Structure formats: C-alpha cells, structure tokens
Amino acid sequence: SSPRTQTYAQRAAKNPNAAARALLEVIERKKSNLCVSVDVTKRDEFLNIIDTVGPYVCLIKTHVDIIEDFDLSVIEYLKELSAKHDFLIFEDRKFADIGNTVALQYSGGVHKIASWSHITNAHPVPGPSIITGLASVGKPLGRGLLLLAEMSTKGSLATGAYTEEAVRMARAHRDFVFGFIAQRRMDGVGATDTDDVADEDFLILTPGVGLDSRGDAMGQQYRTPKEVVTESGCDVIIVGRGIYGKGGSVDVQAVQAQAERYRKEGWAAYLERIGQ
C-alpha cells in the first residue's frame, strides 16, 4: 500500500529522518495531526497559548522574530512546554538565501534556531545550495528540513515546474529534507524513469486550514481538514487564527475548545483516508 493509506506508526518505522520519525511517533501517540501556529507578538501570550493548546497538538509552529519582548528565556520556557505536553517545535523561518548566509541565520543571531527547533523550512528558490547550507548546521543536530513546494496564498508563484523542481531537490537530499509545506501529497512528483520512488514518503504539512472562514483580507486561503487530509492526502494541518482568533488576552476555555475541535476533525479526516 502507498503511504497515503498507511498509519502514521507504520510510516514512522520506515522513515530515515530522525525528526520525521519523532513527529510521526508523537502524532500516533497523541492521536493528533494538528500543528498550531502561534503568531502573536507578546511572550506571555505566546507561552500562554502554547501551554493551553499543548495537550492537543503534535507540533507547535513559531515565528520567533515577531515576538517584541523576546529573549532566550522564551526558548527555555518553550522547551519546558515541549517536554510537559509532548510536542515538537517548528520555527517557520522560511530561509531563502545563499548557503553561507542561511547557515549563519540558522545557527546564530539572536534566535539560535538550530539549537532548539526540531524542524525548520526553506524556499527552494536559491537551488540545492540552500539545503547543503542548512544541512551543515542541522544534520549533526538531528534536525529536519521542509521545502516550501506550494503556498496557500492567492496568486502563489510556487506551482507547476517550480513545485516539481522543489520535489527533485528534496529527493536528492532525503537525509535532511523529509517533506514539504504544500497543499497536496508529493510522492513521485517530477520523477523520471530512473528515479526509484516506490517507497517515497514525503510528509506534507499544510497551512491555510480553517473551519469557519475561507480566507482573510491579505490573500490567505483556507480549506477544511477534510479537504486537506482526506482529499489531498496531507499529513499535518497547520492552524493559527482559527484557534486563537485575533490574539490579545487568551480565553483559555475557548482556545482549548477550538484546539480539540481541530484535533478531532484532523484525526477523523486521517482515519477516513486510511479506511478505518
């Protein structure tokens, strides 16, 4: 059977990337394919939301560069919450520069992303050197990389031949790249006759997920967990504002209820896909 109809646990057992394996295992353990994207600007609110949604998620996605009162103690708390609630961390950094520059951005600066983020992502636009640059830092630490093969936004340029090239780049670096930010499964995409893609299993993490809205005023487009997971074969749903609204003060019960709602929907969509 293809990965599309296998369980997360079956796929974990075969995955060569440590970060991917850890993610698949936590998904299975918690029966959650929900990643919450915590895009708020104050550290207290950031940590409060994470502590609230923690029990319901496999993964927390961050944009640490939008936190106004950031210092490295935020990361210490984040790591504590990751251990307390059993989730992985994904800094959504969207690297896009030459290898030397991204290696410096990934390892250093104020944020020191590689030291705490299990997963990060990159635009394939510079070509394969962006992967080797990031891998020089991330591979020794057991990290994993996702390429942005598609985007959720209206008018995205990441389509067609660009998407296919992204998959080819990943295929040539399977020791570090374990999947994509994309809107559909990518197994076998862009493969030629000489590529062995029979066992290919790229994880697909998908933003642009919402149950109550089809988009925002700035080009974001939302689909439902069922559209994303059952119909398009994606593996993890990434939900931000659908769970915590506009941000501001955190209504713990409301945020909890939304997180459980998306967790349930995402898991039901997966069970339907694998025929259980």
Ligand code: S5P
């Ligand atoms: O194509 C993309 C890729 C990403 S990583 N579209 C996206 O929306 N994202 C990210 O997912 C985006 O940066 C934001 O952090 C999150 C979506 O947030 P929401 O509030 O619209 O659910």
